Amino acid sequence: MPKRSARTTVALAHPHAVAATDLALLVLDAFTLDRPEWSVAELADALGVYRSRVHRAVATLLSRGFLRRGERGKLRLGLKLFELGSIVAASMDLLRDAARPLEQLSQETQTSSWLIQRAGDELLDLLKFEPAVPLQVVRRVGTRNPLTFGVVGKLYLAYLAEPEVARLLALQPLQHYTEASITDPEAYRAELGRTRARGYAVTRDEVYPGVTALGAPIWDHRGEMLAAIALSAPTVQVPPERLDALAGAVLQTAAAISRAQGYAPAPAPRLAPSHALGDA
Numbered sequence: 001m002p003k004r005s006a007r008t009t010v011a012l013a014h015p016h017a018v019a020a021t022d023l024a025l026l027v028l029d030a031f032t033l034d035r036p037e038w039s040v041a042e043l044a045d046a047l048g049v050y051r052s053r054v055h056r057a058v059a060t061l062l063s064r065g066f067l068r069r070g071e072r073g074k075l076r077l078g079l080k081l082f083e084l085g086s087i088v089a090a091s092m093d094l095l096r097d098a099a100r101p102l103e104q105l106s107q108e109t110q111t112s113s114w115l116i117q118r119a120g121d122e123l124l125d126l127l128k129f130e131p132a133v134p135l136q137v138v139r140r141v142g143t144r145n146p147l148t149f150g151v152v153g154k155l156y157l158a159y160l161a162e163p164e165v166a167r168l169l170a171l172q173p174l175q176h177y178t179e180a181s182i183t184d185p186e187a188y189r190a191e192l193g194r195t196r197a198r199g200y201a202v203t204r205d206e207v208y209p210g211v212t213a214l215g216a217p218i219w220d221h222r223g224e225m226l227a228a229i230a231l232s233a234p235t236v237q238v239p240p241e242r243l244d245a246l247a248g249a250v251l252q253t254a255a256a257i258s259r260a261q262g263y264a265p266a267p268a269p270r271l272a273p274s275h276a277l278g279d280a
Contacts, residue, residue: 020056020057020060023047023049023053023054023057024057024060024061024066026047027043027047027054027057027058027061027067028061028066028067028077028081030043030046030047031076031077036076036077037070037072037074037075037076038074038075039073039074039075040054040055040058040075043058043075058075061078062075062078064080065078065079065080066078066080066081085221094115094117094126094218094226094227094257094261095115095126095127097257097260097261098115098126098127098218098227098229098257098260099127101253101256101257102114102115102127102129102229102253102257103129104253105129105229105231105249105250105253106129106130106131106231107129107131108249109131109231109233109246109249110131110132110233110237111131111231111232111233111246112128112129112130112131112231112232112233113128113129113229113230113231113253114127114128114152114229114230114231114232115127115128115227115228115229116152116215116227116228116229116230117226117227117228118147118156118225118227119144121146121147121168121171121172122144122145122146122147123144123145123146123147123149123150123152123153123156124142124143124144125141125142125143125144125145126141126227127141128141146172147168147172148168148169148172148173148174148175149172149175149207150203150206150207150213150230151201151202151203151207151213151214151215151230151232152201152215152228152230154191154192154195154201154203154215155195155200155201155215155216155217155225155228156225156228157192158192158193158195158196158201159196159217159225165189165192169185169188174188177206177207177208178205178206178207178208178209179205180204180205180206181206181207182206198247199216199217199251200214200215200216200247200250200251201214201215201216202214202243202247204235204238205235208232210234210235210236211232211233211234211235212232212233212234212235212238213230213231213232213233214230214231214243214246214247214250215228215229215230215231215250216228216229216230216250216251216253216254217254217258218254218257218258218261219258219261219263220258220261220262220263221261221262221263223263226258226261228254229250229253229254229257230250231246231249231250233246
């Protein structure tokens with residue numbers, strides 16, 4: 001008689017599930033970053049299923065390319081799963097996934113909200129939503145700006161390696177838009193460090209006089225920065241005590257959009273107290 005694990009046999013995921021299919025999916029689900037290799041015997045013990053049943057499921061998955069044999073003969077995930085994952089990744093529609101959360105952000109905070117993505121060495125405005133009383137910032141969807149521009153520029157550069165930051169600052173020198181603009185490269189690098197530490201960026205009167213903006217990154221399924229969202233409001237409506245609430249709102253919205261792109265988020269970054277932000 002085949003050896004049977006001492007563990008209880010796993011239950012079907014659904015009353016109408018096909019047992020063989022359900023077992024095959026359980027086998028695939030056993031593979032993790034911490035445990036990328038299994039033998040049939042180990043899987044049977046872990047799942048609490050007869051080895052003969054696991055062997056049949058594994059044979060099917062091997063034949064279809066969902067599993068493969070590693071160098072030591074143990075089972076590993078196959079390239080078919082990578083192929084399917086690529087299809088899922090390609091089908092994720094950023095604009096579709098971002099539209100409703102971004103509109104809600106604008107309505108709930110009564111701010112202008114933006115979806116912005118890197119395009120080469122530029123930033124491209126993809127979506128924009130306005131509150132009931134629009135903020136008079138003349139920028140339309142499709143507008144392009146240097147990658148060093150504004151609150152989203154801070155976000156992108158905050159997560160780039162120093163050689164790339166140096167290249168961009170040489171290619172796109174920091175501009176004096178207002179008296180609050182940061183034009184000194186070292187002061188700007190210090191601001192990039194603060195941005196990275198708190199997980200979001202702030203500009204206060206730096207680009208447009210009387211306008212405060214906050215931005216947060218959107219991550220894709222690989223953990224890479226895919227785009228960013230930003231909100232902007234009249235500075236007079238954003239006293240220091242309101243910054244934390246707006247930062248929380250933009251971070252929550254960015255996290256929701258990131259999850260829709262397949263990102264498994266880390267714990268939310270701790271918000272820096274408003275008095276630590278200064279006149280960012």
